[in-house]
Amino acid sequence: MVSVSSGRRAESGEALLRRMAARRRRDNVVVVVLAILAVFGGGHAIVDAFSQPPSGPSENSTVSLIGRSQLVESFAQEFIVRYLSAAAGQQDRILEFVGGAPQATLPTTGRQVVDPIVVYVSREAASGGVDVWSVTVSIRIVRKTSAIADDSRQCYQVAVAVIEGRLRALSLPAVVEPPSHGPDLALDYRATCAADTPLAQVAAGFLQALLTGTGDIARYTTPNSGIATLRPAPFTSVETTMVNADNSSCGASGSTARILVSVNPKLDGTGTPTLTYPLAMILAAGQWQVRSVDSVPALKLPLTAGSMQSPGGAAAPSTSATSKSPVSAAQVPQATQN
Structure with missing residues (x-):
């Protein structure tokens, strides 16, 4: 009985020594980390290391x-x-x-x-x-x-x-000084589509129905698009003048497309300013349909700014600082959150 009791006490003492040694090692590591933070970041770094990140605005x-x-x-x-x-x-x-x-x-x-x-x-x-x-x-x-x-x-x-x-x-x-005008962002449309191409035909029929109320708009839209004819109709006729697409075949192949449509609307025979509509389209059951009227045209990624334009429409002349190494476009950096 005595020898057994003595063995247990010896084992308990050894375990205690091991725990104490492990704790000292952890404490030493903490001291080293705090010293490094103090040297490179000052007191604020030490506080930040143990504090929760600030919450965003409510x-x-x-x-x-x-x-x-x-x-x-x-x-x-x-x-x-x-x-x-x-x-x-x-x-x-x-x-x-x-x-x-x-x-x-x-x-x-x-x-x-x-x-x-x-x-x-x-x-x-x-x-x-x-x-x-x-x-x-x-x-x-x-x-x-x-x-x-x-x-x-x-x-x-x-x-x-x-x-x-x-x-x-x-x-x-x-x-x-008033806010200055910036350069144009590059759009992601690679082809100009003729009037008889699938994308141009669907776009023309869709905008005719949307803006004049003539024709069945459901024929040109996906079932879940939620797009309805404008009421009251703002125009009496619409002429499609240009269709640009990111689909180089203009609808002859592929299953999705983003297009930019320019139209000249008229009201009772009187012309009005040209309008443009960015459309997202999809091929369903062999028929191109409008999925959405987008809020912005399709942009080339990464965002790229072109050359500044003068009021007359021509590119602004290069200054002496840029004439040695002309730059036709500049990439716009990605947005960051504070």
Whole structure:
């Protein structure tokens, strides 16, 4: 009995020593890891290593942010229109918007400001119950000095603070450069289809039924497309002028296709501007059918931007910096999520 008891105590002591040695090894590993984090990332790295990743914005916070954005846009539009249309002695008209109103020099006669449009808004800072926004508003100023009306637009930028739901401009507006026009993105259509090709025939019949109400639209669409004739019909006739497709055979082969259709619609014999429709099509039971009217044309992937175009339609001339190594297209990087 004694020898058995002594053996058990010896075995328990050895197991305890092994556990203690293993714990020391784990502790040493933890110390080494913390030391590395401290050297390369500082204290924040140590805290981040043991903390949960921050949660994304909640639905309520997103809705609240959109609401404040709309509130700021409305305020900025009203302020800029009121300010630009004010005349000398009318500083009180803008005093409710900005504290610098008494120092503003106003023209003898107020200008007629019309058609305000918010073209850009961003939240620049936030702290506690205070948000600071930057808003750019595009407006038209009616000029009476010329017999020809000037319909050009100007952009004005103003900073707006939202303090616990109350709004105030931080300064008077400034004229800024309007948003610039960018290059064209490359579309993914490789063939131009003649009027007698399968894709062009189905597209012409589909758009005729969609836009004029003549013909059976179900003949041209898949059963589950959910596409219905527009009511009331916006046009009385439609002429298809061009069909571009990613299907190089224009429907003679293959089972799917994306096409871009250009049409010249008319209303009671009077022409209207050309329209284009991106369509997704599928071959079912030997018949091409429209599966959907897409919201954007088919884009070449990866997204590729072409050369800048001048207002006349020709490519803009190369600058001296680019003339040595001309670039016809530039890839647009993939979008990333913050």
